[in-house]
Amino acid sequence: MRVGRGTLWLFALAAILPAVGGAQGGTPPDSVKRIRVGRADVVRRDSSTGYAYTRPRLLHAVTDVPAALGASARNAFRPSNIPAMMAVVASTGLLIAADEQVLAETRRLASRVDLPQNHPSANVRLGPFKQPFPTTVGSGLYFLGDGMASVFLAAGFAARGSLADDMRARRTASEVIEALLVSGTITQTLKHVAGRQTPSEATVPRGRWRPFPSLSAYTANVPAYDAFPSGHLASTMATLTVVATNYHEHKFIWPVSIATMGVLSFTMVNNGVHWASDYPLALAIGGVVGKTVATRGRKVVRMPPGPSGDGVRAADRSRLSFDFRPIVAPGVLGIRATW
Numbered sequence: 001m002r003v004g005r006g007t008l009w010l011f012a013l014a015a016i017l018p019a020v021g022g023a024q025g026g027t028p029p030d031s032v033k034r035i036r037v038g039r040a041d042v043v044r045r046d047s048s049t050g051y052a053y054t055r056p057r058l059l060h061a062v063t064d065v066p067a068a069l070g071a072s073a074r075n076a077f078r079p080s081n082i083p084a085m086m087a088v089v090a091s092t093g094l095l096i097a098a099d100e101q102v103l104a105e106t107r108r109l110a111s112r113v114d115l116p117q118n119h120p121s122a123n124v125r126l127g128p129f130k131q132p133f134p135t136t137v138g139s140g141l142y143f144l145g146d147g148m149a150s151v152f153l154a155a156g157f158a159a160r161g162s163l164a165d166d167m168r169a170r171r172t173a174s175e176v177i178e179a180l181l182v183s184g185t186i187t188q189t190l191k192h193v194a195g196r197q198t199p200s201e202a203t204v205p206r207g208r209w210r211p212f213p214s215l216s217a218y219t220a221n222v223p224a225y226d227a228f229p230s231g232h233l234a235s236t237m238a239t240l241t242v243v244a245t246n247y248h249e250h251k252f253i254w255p256v257s258i259a260t261m262g263v264l265s266f267t268m269v270n271n272g273v274h275w276a277s278d279y280p281l282a283l284a285i286g287g288v289v290g291k292t293v294a295t296r297g298r299k300v301v302r303m304p305p306g307p308s309g310d311g312v313r314a315a316d317r318s319r320l321s322f323d324f325r326p327i328v329a330p331g332v333l334g335i336r337a338t339w
């Protein structure tokens with residue numbers, strides 16, 4: 001059966017489902033106020049609770065990776081996530097069956113808009129390092145999912161956090177790097193397990209699977225083994241999930257994220273870097289990792305009703321404020337003070 005141009009919408013569907021699932025309700029931006037309580041910045045979540053952000057420790061993004069890996073695994077395999085896991089497996093199987101047709105349709109549509117099938121780049125020296133930068137529109141779209149894009153985004157949040165003394169921005173910068181490291185660790189491990197050929201290297205329809213290739217063989221010809229799952233899409237999903245989770249009041253983040261991942265997904269198939277079936281698992285990995293990292297980096301606190309958010313009452317009030325009250329009981333008279 002021939003699959004028509006509509007098959008391309010599977011990309012958008014694969015991106016939309018995890019994103020919508022992770023979206024949260026919240027208050028509009030103009031009613032969100034950052035309040036400094038002790039060493040934490042508290043941002044209102046709803047009428048009664050808020051999120052407390054503290055400054056991340058030095059190198060927290062690196063030292064917290066093992067714990068984040070364990071927490072991500074526990075969150076992924078919760079019984080409540082069984083339907084989502086089944087959806088990932090089913091969508092991957094359906095897309096594997098349609099991979100060749102999706103590839104042909106993608107390239108046919110790309111040729112109509114003059115989008116090339118390659119992603120050339122030029123090395124630009126940044127201090128002691130050389131970083132590839134895109135030189136065409138096609139390579140620019142491909143580099144949307146490059147790890148350096150997440151690093152530059154994290155640098156922007158770090159600058160905002162330092163200039164405005166904003167703990168949420170500082171925490172987001174650290175978490176973007178942490179999510180990048182965690183998702184990269186997972187996808188690289190799975191790539192070495194699956195050993196699937198990319199479209200550009202495929203010797204059989206839909207690419208050959210050669211599980212557990214030797215390290216020397218993998219290193220000698222990476223595209224012959226690293227298609228499944230997509231590291232670009234997993235890291236992009238993880239990065240955008242961290243940002244959307246921490247800045248829950250900004251409703252435009254998820255639509256922009258969906259559009260970004262849709263363009264990236266289309267471009268990577270057109271470039272012969274990935275099959276469409278490499279995407280569902282990558283999106284699931286990025287979504288779980290991003291949500292886990294962001295959730296671990298903040299604390300839910302109680303807030304009194306009202307738009308101002310003044311007088312925050314933390315879940316552990318004794319840590320955030322000073323309180324004293326009289327004690328009157330049979331045979332007891334005194335004052336209790338807590339800090």
